[in-house]
Amino acid sequence: MPTIKGPDDVKALPAAALPLLAQEIRDEIIEVTSVNGGHVGPNLGVVELCLGLHRVFSTPTDQFVFDVAHQGYVHKLLTGRTGEFFRGLRKTGGASGFLNREESEHDSFGAGHAGTALSAALGMATARDLRGTDEHVVAVCGDAAFTCGVTLEALNNVVESTKRLVVILNDNEWSIAKNVGAISHYLNRLSTNPTYNKIHHDLERFFTSLPGGNDMHRVYMKWKRETKDFFMESSLFEKFGLRYLGPVDGHDMDELVKNLEFARDSDTPILLHVVTKKGKGLAAAIRSPEKFHGASPYDPKTGESRGGKGGAPNYQDVFGQALTRFAKADKKIVGITGAMPAGTGLTHLAEGCPGQFFDVGIAEEHAVLFAAGLATKGIRPVCAIYSTFLQRGYDQIIHDVALQNLPVTFCMDRAGLSANDGPTHHGLFDISYLRCVPGVTVMQPKDEDELVDMLHTSLQLDGPGFIRYPRGAGEGVTIKDEPVALQVGKAEVLRDGTNLIIWALGPMVVEAQKLADRIAAEEGLSVGVVNARFAKPLDAELLLEQAGKVPLIVTMEDHVVTGGFGSAVLETLQDADLRTSVERIGWPDNFVEHGSDVATLRAAHGLSPDAIHQRVMSRWRRIASIPVEADA
Numbered sequence: 001m002p003t004i005k006g007p008d009d010v011k012a013l014p015a016a017a018l019p020l021l022a023q024e025i026r027d028e029i030i031e032v033t034s035v036n037g038g039h040v041g042p043n044l045g046v047v048e049l050c051l052g053l054h055r056v057f058s059t060p061t062d063q064f065v066f067d068v069a070h071q072g073y074v075h076k077l078l079t080g081r082t083g084e085f086f087r088g089l090r091k092t093g094g095a096s097g098f099l100n101r102e103e104s105e106h107d108s109f110g111a112g113h114a115g116t117a118l119s120a121a122l123g124m125a126t127a128r129d130l131r132g133t134d135e136h137v138v139a140v141c142g143d144a145a146f147t148c149g150v151t152l153e154a155l156n157n158v159v160e161s162t163k164r165l166v167v168i169l170n171d172n173e174w175s176i177a178k179n180v181g182a183i184s185h186y187l188n189r190l191s192t193n194p195t196y197n198k199i200h201h202d203l204e205r206f207f208t209s210l211p212g213g214n215d216m217h218r219v220y221m222k223w224k225r226e227t228k229d230f231f232m233e234s235s236l237f238e239k240f241g242l243r244y245l246g247p248v249d250g251h252d253m254d255e256l257v258k259n260l261e262f263a264r265d266s267d268t269p270i271l272l273h274v275v276t277k278k279g280k281g282l283a284a285a286i287r288s289p290e291k292f293h294g295a296s297p298y299d300p301k302t303g304e305s306r307g308g309k310g311g312a313p314n315y316q317d318v319f320g321q322a323l324t325r326f327a328k329a330d331k332k333i334v335g336i337t338g339a340m341p342a343g344t345g346l347t348h349l350a351e352g353c354p355g356q357f358f359d360v361g362i363a364e365e366h367a368v369l370f371a372a373g374l375a376t377k378g379i380r381p382v383c384a385i386y387s388t389f390l391q392r393g394y395d396q397i398i399h400d401v402a403l404q405n406l407p408v409t410f411c412m413d414r415a416g417l418s419a420n421d422g423p424t425h426h427g428l429f430d431i432s433y434l435r436c437v438p439g440v441t442v443m444q445p446k447d448e449d450e451l452v453d454m455l456h457t458s459l460q461l462d463g464p465g466f467i468r469y470p471r472g473a474g475e476g477v478t479i480k481d482e483p484v485a486l487q488v489g490k491a492e493v494l495r496d497g498t499n500l501i502i503w504a505l506g507p508m509v510v511e512a513q514k515l516a517d518r519i520a521a522e523e524g525l526s527v528g529v530v531n532a533r534f535a536k537p538l539d540a541e542l543l544l545e546q547a548g549k550v551p552l553i554v555t556m557e558d559h560v561v562t563g564g565f566g567s568a569v570l571e572t573l574q575d576a577d578l579r580t581s582v583e584r585i586g587w588p589d590n591f592v593e594h595g596s597d598v599a600t601l602r603a604a605h606g607l608s609p610d611a612i613h614q615r616v617m618s619r620w621r622r623i624a625s626i627p628v629e630a631d632a
């Protein structure tokens with residue numbers, strides 16, 4: 001990797017040196033992601049684009065806003081984040097996998113969720129206009145970002161908010177899977193219609209080359225606006241009032257720089273349509289864009305994943321296979337994803353029951369509403385949306401699903417930590433944001449067999465059901481041939497105890513049993529363990545019965561403690577005037593950074609097995625020293 005200290009070095013390079021730099025950047029990205037994993041395909045596709053951006057614009061004065069920002073590695077390398085920091089990509093202490101305002105002054109806006117760039121960039125451009133400064137603001141949006149409603153909301157607002165905004169449409173025809181929907185088909189037509197672009201482009205350049213430069217350009221644009229329908233259909237973006245430029249080959253440095261300079265100097269909002277190849281420079285990534293969108297560590301020569309095969313099945317696959325089995329038996333069952341068929345496991349349904357599979361694009365709000373509409377007609381929709389991305393559909397959950405008590409099942413994968421992706425992707429808030437919604441059922445299985453039971457149970461509910469489960473492998477238990485319908489609101493007593501009882505949710509049940517064993521062995525205490533199963537409705541009857549017999553209840557959840565499962569326990573005891581002490585084990589009230597793995601992050605936040613043991617015993621000693629008040 002050449003010694004690029006910052007964007008000025010990029011500008012100082014002769015144009016002839018750029019192809020070599022592009023290759024060195026690709027080599028570095030491949031080397032680091034082959035070991036750390038990461039968004040290798042998206043980043044290999046934007047090497048020339050980012051070089052062009054840094055040749056034409058000057059961050060941090062000029063500002064780039066990347067949509068999702070998963071394709072920000074090149075920008076990081078060109079803004080001084082190289083060496084060990086970059087080689088620690090997505091690991092504890094290393095560079096984040098997304099842009100982050102705290103990581104660099106060249107990162108003007110953080111992201112991780114799709115569809116935010118255009119709105120944020122428009123806000124920044126408008127702020128510039130209000131303050132009377134003249135820096136450039138550039139939004140870099142992928143083609144799938146335009147399947148996001150919020151992007152279209154921003155597009156609608158551009159021309160009424162600012163005179164100067166550069167929008168780069170990085171069109172590689174891919175979301176994580178193949179991009180979907182009418183906009184995707186439209187962009188495909190647009191990027192493959194050379195005639196429109198050639199005539200339009202040449203005429204515009206001809207007028208602009210005449211004496212009087214920009215004035216002549218305005219003449220051309222006025223003429224074009226008045227005659228546009230006669231000569232050529234204006235693009236969707238021009239209908240929204242932006243100038244449209246392109247499509248441009250996103251790997252041709254000269255072409256890119258010329259068009260970026262043209263866009264930079266435009267005195268009206270302009271969209272530059274850039275066509276790129278996702279994964280360019282890595283044969284395996286070009287062959288398998290979906291797999292290399294967000295890759296686990298891999299052999300760059302073969303593309304084979306480095307991670308060992310075998311072990312317990314991933315929750316996403318257990319879910320996908322079970323749903324497919326249920327859907328084959330009941331045609332009313334359908335699965336819905338927001339552009340993440342593989343990550344949610346819905347590829348199993350797409351293959352097994354294609355007519356019952358829907359990928360609505362990066363449009364979680366629509367996915368939830370779409371499911372609500374389906375449910376009013378007797379369909380049993382299952383929305384498979386990561387916990388963090390379901391935050392996008394929160395109003396639809398309350399206003400459209402719960403208020404009408406519609407039987408929609410939500411399968412929230414990545415509930416808990418997405419260690420390498422970090423705070424934008426950790427699923428740590430769903431119990432809090434759902435518990436306050438009347439009439440919903442919120443549950444978490446202790447293992448993959450119980451996940452199937454919960455999916456089966458939710459599909460029998462008369463109202464909304466939410467099932468949360470973590471990223472990655474289950475516990476390696478046997479999955480029953482036939483699922484059982486669980487009694488809603490009923491917990492499972494795994495072991496009795498007379499000194500303290502641990503109520504655990506999901507994968508914390510295994511941790512709870514280990515903790516109980518350790519306390520029994522080291523402290524001689526009698527520790528019970530309950531698999532809570534339901535965060536709502538809580539098994540209040542069992543809880544109150546147990547709390548009346550022991551001085552301490554410990555709750556364990558892979559979720560923030562604020563408003564989480566432990567809070568539900570506290571509220572239940574308080575409402576019954578019970579003074580049983582509660583120690584709530586869960587994530588503290590702050591955002592959790594990205595890290596190498598779950599155990600490292602848990603240790604960094606006081607959630608290692610030792611730390612939990614100490615916390616519980618400290619509470620036990622405090623309450624055990626309190627003289628038991630004689631009953632009043």
Ligand SMILES: Cc1ncc(C[n+]2csc(CCOP(=O)(O)OP(=O)(O)O)c2C)c(N)n1
Nearest residue numbers: 042112113114142143144145174175176339
């Ligand atoms: C709200 C939201 N939903 C889903 C995702 C998962 N996701 C991350 S990147 C991506 C596809 C982005 O496609 P595009 O914008 O075309 O960029 P590309 O990866 O092709 O460069 C998706 C669906 C997300 N980050 N945010």
Ligand SMILES: CC(=O)[C@@H](O)[C@H](O)COP(=O)(O)O
Nearest residue numbers: 068070112294343418421471
């Ligand atoms: C950028 C983005 O949001 C997705 O690519 C996400 O990183 C996928 O996460 P998983 O790897 O957990 O499916």
Ligand SMILES: [Mg+2]
Nearest residue numbers: 142143174175
């Ligand atoms: Mg794309």
